[in-house]
Structure formats: C-alpha cells, structure tokens
Ligand SMILES: Nc1ncnc2c1ncn2[C@@H]1O[C@H](COP(=O)(O)OP(=O)(O)OP(=O)(O)O)[C@@H](O)[C@H]1O
C-alpha cells in the first residue's frame with residue numbers, strides 16, 4: 395500500500411507557490427530522506443502531509459486518504475521543539491504528554507497506563523536511565539530521542555521528522571540515527587526525514603528526494619545522489635564520493651580553503 399502519494403502537488407502560501415509540481419509515492423515501511431537547501435520547501439511539504447497546512451492543489455494522499463483524515467496515523471516531530479523548558483517536566487513526563495494530547499483533553503494527573511507505556515517507549519529509545527531527569531537538563535541528542543519517544547506514544551504508521559539531526563554533534567547524530575534505524579527495523583514505521591546532512595541516514599534511506607521549490611530528483615539513493623544532480627542544487631563544490639560500498643555526500647555547506655588557512 396502507498397503510505398504517501400503525491401501527484402502534481404503544488405503547495406502555496408496566500409496564493410504564492412512554495413513548492414510546485416511534485417510527484418512521488420512512498421510505500422508503507424519505507425524511509426524517505428528529504429533533502430534541499432534552506433527555503434526549498436521541506437518543512438512545507440511535511441506540514442502539508444501532516445495536515446498543519448492545507449493550501450495546495452493536485453493530489454495528496456496518506457494511506458489512501460486526504461491528509462486531514464489520516465491525522466491519527468501520523469506522528470510529527472517539528473524542526474525545533476516548542477517545549478517551554480522553564481516548565482520543569484521530566485523526560486518521562488514529556489514522553490507521556492504524547493499519549494495525552496492526542497486524546498484532545500488535558501489531564502491533571504497522567505493515567506498509570508500512559509506512564510507505563512511512556513516508560514516502555516523511553517526504554518525503546520535507550521533512555522530508561524534518564525526517565526526522572528529534567529528534560530531541560532538533557533543533552534541535545536537525548537532531548538531529540540525523548541521527542542522521538544513522545545511521537546511514538548500514539549503508535550503512528552507514518553512519522554514525519556523535520557531535521558532531527560540538526561544542532562547535534564557527530565556523535566549525537568549517530569545516536570539519533572541509530573534510534574531511527576531501530577524504529578524502521580523493529581516497528582516498520584514509514585518515515586520521512588528532512589536533513590541537511592544525509593550521510594548518517596543513508597543506511598536507512600530507501601528513497602531520497604531532492605527539492606528546491608520544485609522536485610529536482612526522487613528515487614533510490616544511488617540514483618539521486620549523483621554528482622551532477624547534487625551540483626545542480628548546491629553548486630560546484632558539492633559532490634558525491636563513493637568509498638567502498640558507501641556514498642558520502644558533500645553539499646558544500648562547510649569548507650576550508652586549502653591555501654590561506656581561513657575557513658568559513
Ligand atoms: N507560514 C508561511 N507563510 C508564508 N510563507 C512561508 C511560510 N512558511 C514558509 N514559507 C515560505 O515557503 C518557502 C519554503 O519554506 P520551508 O520552511 O518549507 O523551507 P525548508 O526547506 O524547510 O527550509 P529550512 O532548511 O530553512 O528549514 C520559503 O520561501 C518560506 O519563506
């Protein structure tokens with residue numbers, strides 16, 4: 395079954411297109427890595443699939459339904475989390491919130507079954523040991539894993555993750571990528587993950603989509619990640635380097651001048 399299907403999808407804000415003429419299908423269980431420079435329309439596409447934004451033309455289906463009719467099947471982890479860190483919630487409470495908001499009302503006391511499930515999910519992302527620590531005091535990688543756990547509380551069939559690796563150091567990126575890999579292997583959840591650094595995720599990507607206000611390329615990683623395709627969006631310094639049986643993708647966002655020592 396198609397988890398997501400878009401046909402000639404154009405998404406607009408007040409009539410102005412942010413993303414035009416996009417076609418793709420994603421099967422249930424597949425992971426899509428969504429790549430594109432700032433302003434390309436990545437968040438816009440995720441928000442539209444999640445029914446947070448409804449101004450579009452063309453066809454968009456989530457498990458064969460209109461996005462807003464598939465809302466209960468979708469988990470969404472936003473680009474930068476909007477938790478008020480001055481509210482002293484523990485990691486476990488933050489996860490448990492994912493099982494409460496979904497029901498559309500506010501509990502003053504979190505039900506025991508929700509806490510039990512939150513503990514199980516926190517264990518799944520490898521964070522049992524921080525359950526009672528304040529969310530605000532966790533490391534960036536741990537916070538991101540707590541937010542993944544929170545999104546898992548509603549048993550989504552489709553998880554939309556907006557830059558889950560941004561603002562993390564390479565070792566935390568690896569940790570979060572490991573959890574995403576586990577979600578794919580053990581839960582079989584369909585995922586769309588936007589990222590500026592595709593390398594830690596290449597292992598779990600079944601499909602890669604490159605957008606820049608329109609669809610540039612969509613297909614298997616080896617098909618999309620070609621020098622000419624990457625250069626067409628990121629400029630002449632971008633490249634794809636094969637190393638043994640892996641690909642490394644340099645999109646030119648960091649470089650050091652070989653002569654003169656300056657970096658930017
Ligand atoms: N609420 C909004 N109202 C009007 N225009 C918007 C709105 N949100 C986004 N846009 C515009 O839509 C375009 C795509 O933005 P979007 O946030 O989807 O890009 P992105 O690929 O997620 O970028 P980034 O990598 O910076 O997160 C941009 O031109 C942006 O200014």
Ligand SMILES: [Mg+2]
Pocket residue numbers: 436437438473556
């Ligand atoms: Mg974005």
